[in-house]
Amino acid sequence: xxxxIALLALDVGWGTTLALKTxxxxxxxxxxxxxxxxxxxxxxxxxxxxRLGPMDPGGFHGWFQLVGDGIKFLQKEDVMPAExxxxxxxxxxxxVVLSTFLIFAVIPMGPDLVVKDxxxxxxYALAVSSLSVVGVLMAGWASANKFALLGALRAAxxxxxxxxxxxxxxxxxxxxxxxxxxxxxxxxxxxxEIFGLTGLGEPFxxxxxxxxxxxxxxxxxxxxQTPFDMPVAESELVSGYMVEYTGFRFLxxxxxxFGTAFAFAALAATLFLGGWSVPGVTGDWANILGPFVxxxxxxxxxxxxxxxxxxxxxLREDQLQALAWKVLIxxxxxxxxxxxxxxxxx
Amino acid sequence: xxxxxGLIGGLGVTLKTMLRPAVTVQYPHEKEAPAPRARGVIALKxxxxxxxxxxxxxxxxxxxxxxxxxxxxxPRREGGRPRSVSVLDRFDIxxxxxxxxxxCVEVCPFDALFWSPEFEYSxxxxxxxxxxxxxxxxxxxxxxxxxxxxxxxxxGKKK
Numbered sequence: 001x002x003x004x005i006a007l008l009a010l011d012v013g014w015g016t017t018l019a020l021k022t023x024x025x026x027x028x029x030x031x032x033x034x035x036x037x038x039x040x041x042x043x044x045x046x047x048x049x050x051r052l053g054p055m056d057p058g059g060f061h062g063w064f065q066l067v068g069d070g071i072k073f074l075q076k077e078d079v080m081p082a083e084x085x086x087x088x089x090x091x092x093x094x095x096v097v098l099s100t101f102l103i104f105a106v107i108p109m110g111p112d113l114v115v116k117d118x119x120x121x122x123x124y125a126l127a128v129s130s131l132s133v134v135g136v137l138m139a140g141w142a143s144a145n146k147f148a149l150l151g152a153l154r155a156a157x158x159x160x161x162x163x164x165x166x167x168x169x170x171x172x173x174x175x176x177x178x179x180x181x182x183x184x185x186x187x188x189x190x191x192x193e194i195f196g197l198t199g200l201g202e203p204f205x206x207x208x209x210x211x212x213x214x215x216x217x218x219x220x221x222x223x224x225q226t227p228f229d230m231p232v233a234e235s236e237l238v239s240g241y242m243v244e245y246t247g248f249r250f251l252x253x254x255x256x257x258f259g260t261a262f263a264f265a266a267l268a269a270t271l272f273l274g275g276w277s278v279p280g281v282t283g284d285w286a287n288i289l290g291p292f293v294x295x296x297x298x299x300x301x302x303x304x305x306x307x308x309x310x311x312x313x314x315l316r317e318d319q320l321q322a323l324a325w326k327v328l329i330x331x332x333x334x335x336x337x338x339x340x341x342x343x344x345x346x
Numbered sequence: 347x348x349x350x351x352g353l354i355g356g357l358g359v360t361l362k363t364m365l366r367p368a369v370t371v372q373y374p375h376e377k378e379a380p381a382p383r384a385r386g387v388i389a390l391k392x393x394x395x396x397x398x399x400x401x402x403x404x405x406x407x408x409x410x411x412x413x414x415x416x417x418x419x420x421p422r423r424e425g426g427r428p429r430s431v432s433v434l435d436r437f438d439i440x441x442x443x444x445x446x447x448x449x450c451v452e453v454c455p456f457d458a459l460f461w462s463p464e465f466e467y468s469x470x471x472x473x474x475x476x477x478x479x480x481x482x483x484x485x486x487x488x489x490x491x492x493x494x495x496x497x498x499x500x501x502g503k504k505k
Contacts, residue, residue, distance in 0.1 A: 047364040055372060311360045312353070 021115045025104045029097070032262035033255045034066045039299075040306040041258075042066070048310050076247035083144035084244065092142060093245065093252035095135030100259040102128040107266045108183050110276050110290030111283075121182040122170055125267060126163070129222065132260065133159045136231070139253075140241035151240025154317055155224060155231030161324040162221035162228070168332025169214035172339045173204050173271045182270055190277035201279035205272040207342070210335045212272045214328055219264040220305055221320070223257060227312040228320055261302065269297035382490045384463040385446045387477075389485035390437055394458035397432040401450035401459060409443035410450060411436060439482060441467070442475040462488040 012020075042065060046053030058064025080089055106121040108114035118124050133156055140152020174180050177188040185204075192202030205212050221228040232240045239245075242253050269275060274297070276290030315323065371378050380386065397414035413436040418428040451459045462485050469475055477485075495501060 044364065047368060048360045050363050050366070050368050050370075052368045052370045052372070307357060307360065311356050 025101060025115060028104065029100055029259040029262070030070075030255055033258035034070075036262050036265075036302055037254075037258045038063060038066050040302060044303070044306060045310050048307075070251060073251040074248050078249075079244075079246050081144045081244050085142040085144075088138050088142035089244075090249070092135050092139035093249045093256065095138060096132045096256035097252050097259065099128055099131035099135065100256050100263055102131070103260070103263040103267070106182055107263065107270060107294075108186060108276060108290075109294050110287040111183070112287055113276075113290055114183065117181055117183045120180050122174060122180045122185070122271070125182075126167055126170065129260070129263075130159070130163060132256070135256075136241050139245070143241070143244040145244055148241050148243050151231045151243070155241055157317070158221055158224070158228060158231060158320055158324075161321055162218045162328075165214050165324060165328035165332050166218035166222060168329065168336060169208075169211040169218060170271060172208050172211040172332075172335045175336065175339045175343055176204060176207060182275070185271060186275040186277050189274040190279055201274060201277065203272065203274045208272060208335070208339070210331060211339075212268070214332055214335065215268055215272065216301070216304060216308075217328060218324075219268065220308060221324070223261050223264065223305075225261070225305065225309045227308070227315045229314060230317050230320060261305065262298070265298040265302040265305065266294060268301045269294060273297045273301070380463040380465065382463060382493065383461065384465075385448060385461050386463045386465040387441070387461075387467060387485050387488075388439055388444070388451060388482070389460045389462050389489050390439075390479065390482035391458050391460065391486055392434060392437070392479065392483055394456045395434050395437065396456055397434050398455065400453050400455065404449050404453045406447060406449065407443045407445055409440040411438040411440070434479065437479045437482065438476050440476045442472050460486065460489040462486075463490065464488045 042053045042062070054062030054065040056062055057068050080086060103125050105115040106118055106125050108117060136155045136159070137152050140149045140155070143149070173185060177185045179185060179188070189203050190201045194200060194202050194206065224231050230240075232242065242250060245253060276286065276294040278286075278289060278293055281289060397412060399412055402408075402410040402412045412434070414432050414434050416430045417433050419431050421428055448461065451461055464485065
């Protein structure tokens with residue numbers, strides 16, 4: 001980022017750089033949430049159900065629908081249940097959005113376009129995405145509503161259970177790349193070779209396909225998307241832990257959900273598809289092309305996630321847990337075993 | 347996993363549906379023509395009405411309001427007595443009450459009421475949903491031709 005700004009012949013200190021990066025990430029999250037929400041939730045879902053989705057707001061195929069929804073939410077009355085714990089109730093959506101914001105701090109969009117490339121990037125990203133569990137529990141407890149609490153407890157059980165397959169899928173990638181830093185993983189994919197063929201790079205999806213499938217399923221569960229949306233079972237618990245939330249607090253949860261979907265899709269694109277890198281492109285061109293390449297890859301991953309979301313019915317809580325503990329974790333462990341063997345043997 | 351082929355097949359179904367054009371007709375920019383026998387609005391052919399009041403009596407909602415009076419006409423031939431003729435003063439159908447059951451059209455012995463497939467007559471004030479005699483006569487223009495009888499049907503005409 002510093003060299004990119006030096007590219008623009010500006011000499012700024014670390015304070016301004018930090019402020020700029022913070023502002024950019026804060027803008028990316030709602031923008032990403034709106035783009036994902038519009039393209040996949042409103043339009044792709046509609047076409048999968050043989051209907052059109054919003055067509056009128058904004059004129060051209062209803063692109064303004066979500067922005068208008070956001071404005072509508074902002075002008076609603078701030079209602080809190082009388083028995084609720086006010087501070088916790090108000091803080092819960094902020095915790096969820098905070099965890100989304102913190103994931104974006106390590107996702108690289110170019111060789112220099114990253115907020116901070118930590119050496120333990122992947123470890124940090126997974127740790128920070130677990131903060132949303134705390135936010136969900138806070139929301140369910142502070143709502144002073146038995147059904148919200150039920151939803152929150154289901155959510156906590158599910159999110160904790162599915163963090164392990166997520167972790168195990170990522171460990172396979174880390175073992176193959178040899179580093180936990182996300183930039184390092186991207187470089188390992190760009191400069192790698194397939195059976196001695198250089199120049200094409202080596203996206204880890206080719207060797208880590210089990211890991212990719214695991215990551216997709218686990219991130220689907222982490223985001224409480226169908227088929228794992230028992231906590232937010234709309235036809236059963238209304239909105240589960242979100243049921244007492246209205247207006248801009250609900251908007252925060254919504255942005256948190258889709259923003260985290262954006263972040264997880266970006267993580268999957270970085271870990272398995274090669275992130276911002278295109279084999280053969282280096283230097284300043286990579287800085288300019290990087291964000292667009294990452295965006296294209298993450299839209300593909302998000303397409304897969306939302307495709308599964310709109311196809312399958314909901315899993316019951318016990319089926320969900322059985323899937324995590326009895327199927328996905330053993331698969332993840334086998335994946336690590338195989339990766340280790342192949343890494344040492346070849 | 348034995349369920350996997352079914353799961354993949356399900357994904358294929360949603361993908362195929364997504365790639366096909368949607369079936370939505372975007373009203374009011376695009377309109378679909380209703381079937382010719384669709385029940386949109388009821389039209390009145392005033393010259394056929396003899397103010398027998400059958401339609402008003404049989405309407406389940408009592409949404410037809412009829413007023414008429416009798417007049418004397420000169421006899422048809424010399425030396426006869428004057429004929430009395432019913433004249434229709436007022437024939438209103440209140441479409442805010444009408445439930446489009448069609449009993450009035452069915453029961454009219456003189457074929458004075460007809461179905462028309464027109465449906466775009468919503469108003470912003472309920473009072474304007476009461477269509478008077480003149481407006482009901484105007485709806486006659488939208489009444490389609492009666493459908494041809496099936497092959498081999500008995501036309502009912504006296505031989």
